[in-house]
Amino acid sequence: MKINHMALAAAGLFALSACAKNEAPVTYAPPVGPGAIAGTVAADRDGDGYVDGYYTADGVYHAVQGPPCPMPPPPPPRRGERG
Numbered sequence: 001m002k003i004n005h006m007a008l009a010a011a012g013l014f015a016l017s018a019c020a021k022n023e024a025p026v027t028y029a030p031p032v033g034p035g036a037i038a039g040t041v042a043a044d045r046d047g048d049g050y051v052d053g054y055y056t057a058d059g060v061y062h063a064v065q066g067p068p069c070p071m072p073p074p075p076p077p078r079r080g081e082r083g
Contacts, residue, residue, distance in 0.1 A: 039056070040054040040055060041055045051064065052064060
């Protein structure tokens with residue numbers, strides 16, 4: 001009786017081994033850094049070390065546009081005690 005069970009288990013393992021695939025596991029891309037857009041390539045067009053824009057998968061360049069810079073504060077008044 002035990003031989004029948006062993007034969008049945010061996011036949012089941014043999015049948016299931018045909019479904020096994022010997023492919024390498026899928027490797028995922030590393031996480032993107034802060035401010036990066038997944039699926040794009042950063043571009044430094046003027047070579048100053050700062051990212052000026054990015055290229056999408058279809059090769060189109062998109063410039064990074066931030067909010068306008070704030071106005072500088074007005075100069076301090078010239079009256080008063082000078083030290």
